[in-house]
Amino acid sequence: MRDDNSLPTVGMIGGGQLARMTHQAILSLGRSLRVLAVSPDDSAAVATPDVRIGRHDDAVALDEFAAECDVVTFDHEHVPSERIEALAAAGHVVRPTASALLHAQDKSVMRRRLSELNLPVPRWEVVTSVEDLDRFGLPCVVKTAVGGYDGRGVFMVERADEIAAMLADGVVLVAEERVDMVRELAIQIARSPRGETRAYPVVETVQENGICTEVIAPATGLHPDRAAQAQAMAEQIARDLDVTGVLAVELFDTGDALLINELAMRPHNSGHWTIEGAVTSQFEQHARAVLDYPLGDVSSTAPATVMANVLGGEAGGPAFDERLRQLFTVDPQAKVHLYGKSVRPGRKIGHVTVTGDDVPLLRQRAREAASILRHGHP
Amino acid sequence: MRDDNSLPTVGMIGGGQLARMTHQAILSLGRSLRVLAVSPDDSAAVATPDVRIGRHDDAVALDEFAAECDVVTFDHEHVPSERIEALAAAGHVVRPTASALLHAQDKSVMRRRLSELNLPVPRWEVVTSVEDLDRFGLPCVVKTAVGGYDGRGVFMVERADEIAAMLADGVVLVAEERVDMVRELAIQIARSPRGETRAYPVVETVQENGICTEVIAPATGLHPDRAAQAQAMAEQIARDLDVTGVLAVELFDTGDALLINELAMRPHNSGHWTIEGAVTSQFEQHARAVLDYPLGDVSSTAPATVMANVLGGEAGGPAFDERLRQLFTVDPQAKVHLYGKSVRPGRKIGHVTVTGDDVPLLRQRAREAASILRHGHP
Numbered sequence: 001m002r003d004d005n006s007l008p009t010v011g012m013i014g015g016g017q018l019a020r021m022t023h024q025a026i027l028s029l030g031r032s033l034r035v036l037a038v039s040p041d042d043s044a045a046v047a048t049p050d051v052r053i054g055r056h057d058d059a060v061a062l063d064e065f066a067a068e069c070d071v072v073t074f075d076h077e078h079v080p081s082e083r084i085e086a087l088a089a090a091g092h093v094v095r096p097t098a099s100a101l102l103h104a105q106d107k108s109v110m111r112r113r114l115s116e117l118n119l120p121v122p123r124w125e126v127v128t129s130v131e132d133l134d135r136f137g138l139p140c141v142v143k144t145a146v147g148g149y150d151g152r153g154v155f156m157v158e159r160a161d162e163i164a165a166m167l168a169d170g171v172v173l174v175a176e177e178r179v180d181m182v183r184e185l186a187i188q189i190a191r192s193p194r195g196e197t198r199a200y201p202v203v204e205t206v207q208e209n210g211i212c213t214e215v216i217a218p219a220t221g222l223h224p225d226r227a228a229q230a231q232a233m234a235e236q237i238a239r240d241l242d243v244t245g246v247l248a249v250e251l252f253d254t255g256d257a258l259l260i261n262e263l264a265m266r267p268h269n270s271g272h273w274t275i276e277g278a279v280t281s282q283f284e285q286h287a288r289a290v291l292d293y294p295l296g297d298v299s300s301t302a303p304a305t306v307m308a309n310v311l312g313g314e315a316g317g318p319a320f321d322e323r324l325r326q327l328f329t330v331d332p333q334a335k336v337h338l339y340g341k342s343v344r345p346g347r348k349i350g351h352v353t354v355t356g357d358d359v360p361l362l363r364q365r366a367r368e369a370a371s372i373l374r375h376g377h378p
Numbered sequence: 379m380r381d382d383n384s385l386p387t388v389g390m391i392g393g394g395q396l397a398r399m400t401h402q403a404i405l406s407l408g409r410s411l412r413v414l415a416v417s418p419d420d421s422a423a424v425a426t427p428d429v430r431i432g433r434h435d436d437a438v439a440l441d442e443f444a445a446e447c448d449v450v451t452f453d454h455e456h457v458p459s460e461r462i463e464a465l466a467a468a469g470h471v472v473r474p475t476a477s478a479l480l481h482a483q484d485k486s487v488m489r490r491r492l493s494e495l496n497l498p499v500p501r502w503e504v505v506t507s508v509e510d511l512d513r514f515g516l517p518c519v520v521k522t523a524v525g526g527y528d529g530r531g532v533f534m535v536e537r538a539d540e541i542a543a544m545l546a547d548g549v550v551l552v553a554e555e556r557v558d559m560v561r562e563l564a565i566q567i568a569r570s571p572r573g574e575t576r577a578y579p580v581v582e583t584v585q586e587n588g589i590c591t592e593v594i595a596p597a598t599g600l601h602p603d604r605a606a607q608a609q610a611m612a613e614q615i616a617r618d619l620d621v622t623g624v625l626a627v628e629l630f631d632t633g634d635a636l637l638i639n640e641l642a643m644r645p646h647n648s649g650h651w652t653i654e655g656a657v658t659s660q661f662e663q664h665a666r667a668v669l670d671y672p673l674g675d676v677s678s679t680a681p682a683t684v685m686a687n688v689l690g691g692e693a694g695g696p697a698f699d700e701r702l703r704q705l706f707t708v709d710p711q712a713k714v715h716l717y718g719k720s721v722r723p724g725r726k727i728g729h730v731t732v733t734g735d736d737v738p739l740l741r742q743r744a745r746e747a748a749s750i751l752r753h754g755h756p
Contacts, residue, residue, distance in 0.1 A: 005698045005721050024405045027398065027425050029702070030716025030728065047405050049427045279711050294706035301679060301733075320383045324407070328672035333657050338408025343383050350408065355679075 007031050010287055011065055013056050014075025015042030017339040017348070018267045018283075021275070022075075023048040025283035033287075035075075036065045043339045044075070059083060066092035073245055073290045074266050077105045078147075095193065095244040095290040096265045103241055104265045107174045108145040117240055119233055120259050122252070123177040129167065133160040136175045145172040154210060179259055181252040185219050186270035187230045188248045190285045190295050191238040198285070198295045200278060202230045205250070205270050211346070214366065215307040217273045217300070220359055222253075230258055237263065246271065246286040269309065269348075274298075276335050276353045277305030302355035308366035310350035310373045312343040317376035327352075327372045334369045349373075385409050388665055389443055391434050392453025393420030395717035395726070396645045396661075399653070400453075401426040403661035411665075413453075414443045421717045422453070437461060444470035451623055451668045452644050455483045456525075473571065473622040473668040474643045481619055482643045485552045486523040495618055497611055498637050500630070501555040507545065511538040514553045523550040532588060557637055559630040563597050564648035565608045566626045568663045568673050569616040576663070576673045578656060580608045583628070583648050589724070592744065593685045595651045595678070598737055600631075608636055615641065624649065624664040647687065647726075652676075654713050654731045655683030680733035686744035688728035688751045690721040695754035705730075705750045712747045727751075 007030055012019045015037025023033035023044055036052050037045040045051045052068070054061025056079045063086075066072045071093045084098035103110040111124045127133045127142070142163055144153040156178070157163060163173060184207060189199040201218035218227075234249045237260075248268035250261040271282035280288075280296025288295055318326070320343070327334060331354070338350035352369040354362050368378040385408055390397045393415025401411035401422055414430050415423035423429045430446070432439025434457045441464075444450045449471045462476035481488040489502045504523070505511045511520070520541055522531035534556070535541060541551060562585060567577040579596035596605075612627045615638075626646035628639040649660035658666075658674025666673055696704070698721070705712060709732070716728035730747040732740050746756040 007699050007702070007716075020405065024402055027402045027718075028713070028715045030714075030718050032424060032718075046410060046427060049424060049429065051427070279713075288706070293703055294710065296706070297710040299711070321385050324385070325671055328666070328674070332672065332675040333677070335406070335657075336408075337406045338385075340405075340408050340410075 008070035008291055009034055009050075009068070010290060011036065011069030011072045012044070012075050013062070013065070013072060013079055015039070015044040015051070016075050017043045017341070019044035019075040020047045020339060021272075021281075021337070022267060022283045022287060025281055026287050028284065029287065034065075034069055036061065041342075043341050046340050057083060059086065062087060063090060063092075066090070066094070071095055071290050073286070074101070076266070077101065077264070081105065097242065097244070100241050100243050101265050104263045106145050106172075107143050107262070108172060110263055111174060111176075113241070114237070114260055117236065119236065120257060122179050122259050122261075125175050127163070127167075127173050127175045130160045130164055133157070133163060133175055137177075139178060141176045141178055143174045143176065145174050152210070179252045180254060181259075182255045183219075183253045184261070185222070185230065185251040185253050185258070186215075186248055186268070187234045187251070188246055188268060188271045188274075188282055189231075189234040189238050190246045190282075190289045190298075191243050192289045192295060193244050193292045195239070196295050197235055197238055198280075198298045199231045199234055200271065200274060200282070200298050201300065202227045202251075203270055203273065211309070211311070211348070212269050213309050213311075213370075214363065215270050215273050216359060216363065217277055217305045217307075226253075226258065233258070233260065245289045246282050269351075272337070272351050273305040273307040273353055275337070276355055277301055303357040304359050304362055305353060305355045306359065306362040306366040307351050307353045308370035309348050310338070310352060310370045312345050312347040312349050313374040313376070314345055320373075323373050323376050326376070327369050330372065330378070331365055331369055334365065336369075336373075338373075386448035386669055387412055387428075387446070388668060389414065389447030389450045390422070390453050391440070391443070391450060391457055393417070393422040393429070394453050395421045395719070397422030397453040398425045398717060399650075399659075399715070400645060400661045400665060403659055404665045406662065407665065412443075412447055414439065419720075421719050424718050435461060437464065440465060441468060441470075444468070444472070449473055449668050451664070452479070454644070455479065455642070459483065475620065475622070478619050478621050479643050482641045484523050484550075485521055485640070486550060488641055489552060489554075491619070492615070492638055495614065497614065498635060500557050500637050500639075503553050505541070505545075505551050505553045508538040508542055511535070511541055511553055515555075517556060519554045519556055521552045521554065523552050530588070557630045558632060559637075560633045561597075561631045562639070563600070563608065563629040563631050563636070564593075564626055564646070565612045565629065566624055566646060566649045566652075566660060567609075567612040567616050568624045568660075568667045568676075569621050570667045570673060571622050571670045573617070574673050575613055575616055576658075576676045577609045577612055578649065578652060578660070578676050579678060580605045580629075581648055581651065589687070589689070589726070590647045591687050591689075591748075592741065593648050593651050594737060594741065595655055595683045595685075604631075604636065611636070611638065623667045624660050647729075650715070650729050651683040651685040651731055653715070654733055655679055681735040682737050682740055683731060683733045684737065684740040684744040685729050685731045686748035687726050688716070688730060688748045690723050690725040690727050691752040691754070692723055698751075701751050701754050704754070705747050708750065708756070709743055709747055712743065714747075714751075716751075 011034040034050040204219035206214035389412040412428040582597035584592035
């Protein structure tokens with residue numbers, strides 16, 4: 001029992017930048033995020049005093065952590081489904097549930113479910129042999145059903161025998177048609193256990209080498225009917241999959257139609273723009289949703305917001321502190337978010353957000369800001 | 379020596395809500411605020427992993443703390459001036475300096491200096507005897523030169539002998555005329571060691587029983603000449619007193635003129651609105667200023683922003699968690715900031731901010747939100 005003035009504790013499994021920014025947001029709600037991190041050096045572990053060190057696949061660590069939290073949620077998709085079920089069976093409140101989260105963990109489960117719901121997805125098939133893939137048709141995209149992220153686990157396959165080694169290792173693979181798309185979009189929606197939902201505007205996500213580099217909110221030139229369709233799909237997925245917390249739906253825009261690419265059930269890179277660009281950030285919203293608090297307003301605070309990811313650069317060049325000074329000199333309006341992570345080439349180490357109304361100019365500013373932090377020059 | 383990717387560490391002496399919100403802001407800059415707190419339960423101590431426990435008047439604790447920081451700054455004015463000088467003499471970087479901060483610590487020093495600078499202040503005098511006060515003229519306001527805040531240390535005196543006991547205790551007292559004012563205003567300006575300054579708009583502060591309850595940004599109906607005058611005064615004070623960090627100048631508006639009331643050299647209650655209402659919050663700005671980084675843009679993000687303080691209510695009534703749910707139900711746009719402090723009647727335990735364009739409506743919403751958190755009803 002808590003006393004009258006105490007507030008429920010949110011625990012997040014995983015100590016990455018999503019947990020870090022959730023902690024930053026939840027401080028405003030009068031509490032610290034409790035984090036289960038693998039290492040005391042993790043991005044969130046160095047931001048909050050409420051850290052427990054333990055692995056996300058260690059049954060004992062998970063159970064001890066959950067026992068200290070009023071509600072448990074996730075920074076990533078890597079907690080085994082059976083471990084989440086065990087936590088729930090032991091009476092812990094876990095949001096989203098294992099059965100919902102599975103759709104963000106296993107692409108074959110997700111594809112099957114979305115197909116059953118008659119939601120638009122690329123043509124797909126689980127392939128268990130080289131022959132399966134030949135029958136499916138080549139070239140195509142092959143994805144590992146579990147474990148991929150930021151472009152890892154996704155392969156452009158020309159010849160069926162390219163997947164022989166993975167099949168021999170027992171990896172479950174999903175084949176998908178190569179979608180001829182004009183751009184990628186994403187929409188985020190929050191849903192609370194009581195069934196309240198709030199959807200943010202549809203955004204455009206720009207990818208390079210499978211990694212999101214830029215998000216434009218809202219997506220430019222999107223027909224209102226198409227935006228409404230995306231929102232209706234997000235609503236349906238959130239409801240039919242019984243999602244609690246923030247759900248991100250990644251979409252392919254073929255010009256003629258929207259196809260669902262992937263799902264994430266946590267704050268997501270495509271929603272970082274909401275920190276400055278929306279009344280309620282995705283991080284506060286995720287916390288409110290998993291606490292079953294009334295959700296916050298998702299109105300935009302500016303006509304347009306652009307976020308650029310800061311990737312780690314090559315060694316050498318100006319010291320990072322000098323890069324920060326340079327950026328602040330060049331753009332006093334840029335909002336910098338650094339994750340406290342060590343720099344490795346290509347690793348997401350932060351992001352920069354700018355708001356305004358001139359999208360091409362905002363994109364240029366965001367890209368230059370990210371470049372200064374990555375390379376030491378615009 | 380730091381390696382190329384590390385960033386300088388900001389240390390703040392004092393673990394109150396100002397340090398808590400500075401930590402929250404500085405996470406975006408890729409670091410934690412290092413805090414010297416008296417108790418591990420302090421508002422900032424429960425928010426950051428970088429806590430050292432020690433008193434702000436303990437020479438050893440201060441020296442050990444400063445040795446771990448690249449720059450040291452303050453959450454309050456209670457560090458003795460000679461202790462700050464000792465830190466500087468030992469080679470630590472302290473911003474603001476002891477000689478600047480003294481003007482926010484000692485009202486007699488502040489009044490004398492502002493008078494020398496020909497800045498407008500109420501008629502004032504240091505009084506050392508009951509006869510001094512009679513000569514000064516009664517009724518008047520008597521303030522303790524050091525140690526007062528939130529209305530403490532300020533007395534409305536009708537008869538000179540009311541101050542006899544304080545004089546007998548050796549307290550230095552400053553007498554001031556009772557200013558016939560129409561309202562109170564405040565302006566915040568940041569100044570960095572390189573001399574860069576950025577001033578936020580002039581705001582109106584509403585006080586009840588000596589405690590700020592509400593801030594309206596920008597102040598309504600203020601003639602642009604008067605606003606420019608306030609800004610020029612803030613600039614002059616920041617420059618002539620060699621302030622580094624954020625300076626708050628509290629002002630009396632007599633309708634005909636502005637008179638300077640008090641100075642603070644740290645983030646200040648009158649600037650909490652900047653978290654949502656300005657591109658750069660006062661907390662990030664203070665960190666940037668003491669780090670000698672280029673300062674952030676101070677443009678407003680909305681036509682008007684209103685902040686209401688949440689004071690602790692009497693015992694009883696709905697549990698705090700229920701109050702939060704009620705507020706979120708009533709006003710999904712309200713931005714809540716709770717400080718993680720235990721509730722005592724009248725204690726500042728948080729604040730609420732709303733942005734928009736209809737000031738009377740914003741004030742009503744902010745007051746109702748604060749009332750729900752204080753009393754459990756609007």
